[in-house]
Amino acid sequence: MLALRLTRAAHLAVHLRRLLVAVASAGTGFLLLCALGHALSHPDTPGASALRLAWCAAPLAAAVYLAVAVARTDPGTRPRSGLSAIGLGPGRLMAVSATTTALAGALGSVAALLLFLHLRGDLAGPPAGGLAAGSLAVGQSLPAPATLTLLALVPAAASAAVAWNLRPREPRRARTNDVRGYGRFGAYGWGKARETFGTYGRFGARWTSSPAQAGSGGRAAGAESDGPSGLPHGGAALLTRAGDDVTAADGAPPAQDAAPALPAPRPANTTVLPWGIAVLAAGLTVETYTGHPATAPDTTPSAGVLIGWALTALGLALAGPGLTHLCGRLLQAARPGALRLLAGRVLMDEAHRIGRPLGVVCAVAAAGYVAGTLYGADGPEFGPLSTLGAVLVAGCTVATLLTAAVEAKHARADTTDALLRLGAPPATLRGAAVVRALALLALFGPLTLAVAQLATLPLSR
Numbered sequence: 001m002l003a004l005r006l007t008r009a010a011h012l013a014v015h016l017r018r019l020l021v022a023v024a025s026a027g028t029g030f031l032l033l034c035a036l037g038h039a040l041s042h043p044d045t046p047g048a049s050a051l052r053l054a055w056c057a058a059p060l061a062a063a064v065y066l067a068v069a070v071a072r073t074d075p076g077t078r079p080r081s082g083l084s085a086i087g088l089g090p091g092r093l094m095a096v097s098a099t100t101t102a103l104a105g106a107l108g109s110v111a112a113l114l115l116f117l118h119l120r121g122d123l124a125g126p127p128a129g130g131l132a133a134g135s136l137a138v139g140q141s142l143p144a145p146a147t148l149t150l151l152a153l154v155p156a157a158a159s160a161a162v163a164w165n166l167r168p169r170e171p172r173r174a175r176t177n178d179v180r181g182y183g184r185f186g187a188y189g190w191g192k193a194r195e196t197f198g199t200y201g202r203f204g205a206r207w208t209s210s211p212a213q214a215g216s217g218g219r220a221a222g223a224e225s226d227g228p229s230g231l232p233h234g235g236a237a238l239l240t241r242a243g244d245d246v247t248a249a250d251g252a253p254p255a256q257d258a259a260p261a262l263p264a265p266r267p268a269n270t271t272v273l274p275w276g277i278a279v280l281a282a283g284l285t286v287e288t289y290t291g292h293p294a295t296a297p298d299t300t301p302s303a304g305v306l307i308g309w310a311l312t313a314l315g316l317a318l319a320g321p322g323l324t325h326l327c328g329r330l331l332q333a334a335r336p337g338a339l340r341l342l343a344g345r346v347l348m349d350e351a352h353r354i355g356r357p358l359g360v361v362c363a364v365a366a367a368g369y370v371a372g373t374l375y376g377a378d379g380p381e382f383g384p385l386s387t388l389g390a391v392l393v394a395g396c397t398v399a400t401l402l403t404a405a406v407e408a409k410h411a412r413a414d415t416t417d418a419l420l421r422l423g424a425p426p427a428t429l430r431g432a433a434v435v436r437a438l439a440l441l442a443l444f445g446p447l448t449l450a451v452a453q454l455a456t457l458p459l460s461r
Contacts, residue, residue: 018104021066024059025106025155028063028154029109034136034385035049035052035053036142037116037120040137052135057306059392063158067104068165069399070101071166094168098166113151135385272318273319276317276322276359280315280451283311284312289304312455320362327440328343332344339431343433343435349412358444362451364397365448371390
């Protein structure tokens with residue numbers, strides 16, 4: 001009920017993003033049902049039907065990725081101060097986000113089922129013809145368990161991914177250079193909890209030398225001084241690090257503990273850039289050895305091509321944050337002005353938000369270039385189901401990138417307001433945004449063309 005109320009009270013932009021999730025779920029569910037229909041219509045070729053079902057993983061992953069990006073930018077489920085007092089802590093808000101995503105995915109799955117039944121002629125009108133008629137299983141009954149399982153796949157995967165990405169996390173504490181503390185017998189660690197008086201014996205273990213004794217004249221430098229009880233001690237008495245109540249010999253109050261370390265900000269993870277390049281090279285290698293050009297319309301490529309492109313997309317997604325961070329550093333090189341300095345710093349700060357969607361868009365653009373080259377004027381035509389899958393993947397990745405850009409804009413809203421209060425002209429901020437877009441295009445554009453050319457070479461032989 002809370003998820004429904006938050007959905008109804010959301011802004012128009014939030015409703016549009018959730019509608020995109022529902023549309024992506026509907027398209028993916030329709031493709032899954034078409035794979036089921038092909039298996040029912042062609043029982044003698046189970047391998048081809050299984051391959052069609054495997055290729056549905058691409059729009060499924062794109063739809064889940066979009067759902068996670070939309071859930072991250074939902075302002076209604078963002079943790080705020082005071083909500084935990086009424087039972088809306090981070091865990092409850094995560095559950096609300098997962099439920100809202102599941103509702104949007106279920107709406108799309110129902111729409112996909114209605115469209116599939118309408119094209120089969122089960123609702124009204126004659127069944128549809130054309131190239132996709134063999135994937136509708138006209139005149140055959142649909143197995144209810146398989147249909148419900150395929151339709152529930154997108155909402156379940158999307159809600160599980162949202163719950164995993166928005167799960168409550170313990171704040172990471174900044175590293176300190178303090179000496180490791182030792183508490184009572186058997187205790188070992190960084191604990192700062194104070195112990196009660198008389199926890200363990202104190203046979204002269206906590207006496208400290210007063211400043212007056214340390215600086216008293218008539219004693220040679222480095223000579224030992226007696227403690228307040230006559231026990232022979234050095235100038236600095238033995239102290240324990242467990243944080244117990246220790247009083248100096250001259251009656252001075254004990255020093256207060258240092259303030260606890262604040263949670264460290266999450267830095268951009270640029271160390272996975274070599275791993276991303278390695279996975280990208282592995283994907284191109286798999287495509288080289290397993291790819292073959294299609295010879296008939298609506299022909300499903302081999303499973304090796306699917307694995308190769310999956311590795312390529314994963315490699316570019318892993319390398320995206322590092323490349324974006326590198327782009328920001330290059331913008332600040334060679335005596336930068338205020339415009340380039342601002343654009344570079346913003347790119348470095350937003351590398352972990354927009355880097356991965358940029359890498360995925362780069363992979364999808366390269367795949368589109370390869371498909372346009374192979375299925376050109378001299379090649380076979382795209383089938384309707386292949387066109388639907390390509391449109392779904394491209395639309396979801398572009399929408400995810402735009403959603404990530406909106407999230408980054410909201411994250412730096414306080415910084416933008418501070419710059420405007422300091423007197424920065426709005427034209428400078430708009431110019432910095434243009435410089436960032438041009439820099440990313442100059443870096444990822446040639447990279448996309450290079451990946452596309454490398455992937456096209458083995459397929460065009």
